[in-house]
Amino acid sequence: MMLSAPLVLVLLPLIPAIISFALPERLAAWRNAANLVAATVKVGIVADLLRQVRGGVDLEWRYTFLPGHDFLLRVDTLALLFVSLSVFLWLVTTVYAIGYFGRGPNLARFFGFFNLCVLSATGVALSGTVVTFFLFYELLTLATWPLVVHNGDEKSLRAGRIYLAYTLAGSAAFLVGILWLKALVGSIEFTAPPDLSAVPPLTLTLIFVLCVGGLGVKAALFPLHGWLPTAMAAPAPVSALLHAVAVVKAGAFGIVRMIYDVYGIGTVAELGLGPPLAALAAFTILYGSLRAVMQDEIKTRLAYSTVSQVSYILLGASLIGPFAVIGGLVHLVHQGIMKITLFMCAGALANRLGIKAVTDLDGAGRLMPVTMAAFSIGALGMIGVPPVAGFISKWYLGIGGLQSDAAWVVAVLAGSSLLNAAYFLPMLYRAWLLPPPERAGFRELGTTRDRMLVLPAVVTAAAALAAGVFASSSFSPLTWAKLIAERGYLQ
């Protein structure tokens, strides 16, 4: 039982998935219960694993699925960083989704595929070989497509088409890259980086471009980010999930794995691949923020903000210095918590007040004070205002840039923060300081459903605040990121 813990962790969402697909609509309450129970159990398992891995235990489950290609699930520190983020946010998003949808069409399908997404994201996190990673990465695409087209209108179908076109082309490039590398150096496990010294540098560079290009699609790296803003046609819980943890993070996580566990810092530095990637990431940061300023629709603005924020992770990873790595890794968690807060609030505003555009936000803070408070914490965090979590990421990234003799990073961070302020502060200003339109008898937390819609964002906002305030405590994301850096990358 101990040995198969990774497998149990990955396969657990299959149970609620099957229950969700099978139960008829009139038993929706049972379906919701199954989803919540499974999500809670998963949090429990991960908590236990965190304790074990901290103590230095490594768990794995291996199965040879094709000659020379092992299917390997492995619990290590980096995997757990991603897994704990996913399981926490999934529990929260499940509650939110139940509140958001209430009773509507196609919910069995929604929750079924929702769970398959959890399964894939957990699999992505725990993958121990490149091929295993690819399998789950591709499964993630398939499981998210029905969620993107959930509404079934022309806009969502178009978003679904664009999403598939980008992601499938990306994973094809990634697949070619990993098979090419496999043909040259044999099978690739993350714990045992292959010996690349015999491979010509040009080939290595090409493979790196293929892999990072393929993964960069999901990570929304410029110019591969086009699918993300259109995917906003999906319902709010889906956007929240796609942006905060599932899809974009899978791409960013994959790039981190490529740099540190496949190529290794030494090879990447030797080939001179770090600076170009860092430059591209920096450009994406600024470009995403600039585009965000120009958007009027809240969700699209947040989407471009994601384009920008995810590249912080890549910036940290490609700078290859201890502080930069820590900054990048911790931002993986911080961005997830903050962005999901923002999306859940945006969804609540649209759901309860019909607010979709920035210009409609006038006085929203008086009508939905709890929601807007959570939103404000997320927004301030994104800007990098202490003591919210975003500040920690930016601080470490900035120091990392200085350590790697890349002082321009500080300028990029400052510029991006200014732009973040430029698109978030007007929203806060409108919501809190302008008068609301007349709304008789509106109550933010009137029913249980309302509370399920609003309170998850409060929880994540509190988490974002806590991750910043208690950053030096022993269970904070920062401490964990430092542990990863110590164990893996900074010998």
Add this chain to the structure above:
Amino acid sequence: MTVPAVLGHLFPLTGAVLVGLGLCGFITLRHPLRQLLAVNVIGAGIFLILGGLGRGEGVTDPYPQALVITGIVVSVALTALGTAMIARLSEDRRAAGSGPDQPKDQDP
């Protein structure tokens, strides 16, 4: 019983000519019934090649002949099916009132 050497090649050569003629007919003819007949000519040619090549000096190899007999049985069965289908098709077309039973789009 000896057959002159030229005659030894007579059957295969005739067979080859038949195959060529049949193939030519299959490609140029339009009506399915004619095409079916052309295919039968090809078949006859092949059986001649098969049987003729089996003729040795003095003894005749029974093996190719067994093959030919089987082949002929198969060919008869398929020809029957083909003619039945062609007959049915022209009936259908006549019933549909599309005038002459000359099929219009039978380009192979």
Add this chain to the structure above:
Amino acid sequence: MSPLDLLVAAPLAFMVAALVAGQGGRWLILAAGPVMLALSAWLVVLPPGVAHLVGDWDLPLGILLRADGVARLLVPATSACFVAVALYAWHEFSPKAGAETARAHTFWPMLYLMWGGSNAGYLTTDLFNLYVTIEMVSLAAVAMAAMGSLAAGLQYFLIALVGSLAYLLGVALLASHYDTVDATLLAVRARPDLPTLMAITVMTAGLLVKTALFPLHGWLPPAHAAAPAPASALLSAVVIKLGFVILLRLWFEAFAEIIRPAAMDLLGGMGALAILYGSVQAIRQERLKLLVAYSTVAQLGYLFLAFPLIANAQNPAEPWAAVLVHAVSHMLAKAAMFLAAGLMLKAVAGDRISDLAGLARAMPLSVTAFALAAISLAGLPPSGGFTAKFLLLHAAIEQGRVVPAAVLVIGGLLGAVYLFRPLSVAFSGSAAPAVRAEAPLRVAAPLALASLAIALGFAGMTLIELSSVAAPPAVAGPVQAEPGR
């Protein structure tokens, strides 16, 4: 009696029984299904190297039946297809008034004839016997194709006939030249002289016509699209595989020593063009069944794209396994897709892709079956189709062959384009159309087949082991089993 005999004899006995039973022919599947599935399972677990001479006549006169890797993979898959199709066809070909009765009369005997013919084709090594089996299968296939459109069926019939005769001509040449037409004996005796090369050429050309490899595919889409759903499923899944299996026997067993690499490349090139052409055509179709039929044209290309990859591989066992896994998973997925398409089109009483709007909600199980089949056909993980294409891509990259690798990648993407289009339409529309509820037994058939195609993705090692049983020397190689690192 050996299971090898029974696999051929039993369906033929059921055919006779179906002819006699007439209207009641459909009941026979209740006996035939379990019997044939059990025999197939028996075949899979037979010890390696089992072979059997029919009637104890020695080669070259006798006929050798052999349980090699090809048979061990294709016979069970074929049986699964036939059983599922029969369950689906239960209602469609039941006794009704008028012309429908005639169809019910012909369908069931033809099903068993095709079944017996296919099994004989997978098991035998005798090239003339193979001629008889392809004619058996063609006969049944033509009869089934004619149920949809007589004109398309007739066209198919004539072309198939010429193809078989070309094959027969080659057999005749070989018989007179070598005094045997057994593939195992030819492998030893074959010399690269003119009659042999001529024989190989005409046989290959004939078989390519029957397998509908681009540019000889013209007859396939109209015939497969017009037939009733169960018939389309069998035509696309089973019938064309037989010509391919015979080509495998010719190119990698009987004449493996004398076929030149350039010829392999030619076949591979035709396969590549088939993938691209078939996919593009499939994307352009407005009618669902034509889309699925063109997808068959494309998917067949993969089978031939693999030829040069097998011939040039350091370890040919992997691409060899890949091509067989592809044949099997295409068989299962394509049958599932035609059956699911049949259910959906019948429910909406249309034949266009746009008619599917909103079906994901109204017919979730049919759409699920279609989607699972699409995943396997597009080569997305986890599925048999993915395993096959993964191994092929791996082989192509290992050999440094850029063109096949590029075609594999582009073909996969194009596949996703045409397969997700109907799915996308099915997911559209918030209001579900009013259709009759899905009959659970009928939808079980495509669902089971599609799930099998997906399940194959988890059994990669087993499939590779099975495919290497009694593999011809040209492809037998130690399966590389390095356990990671």
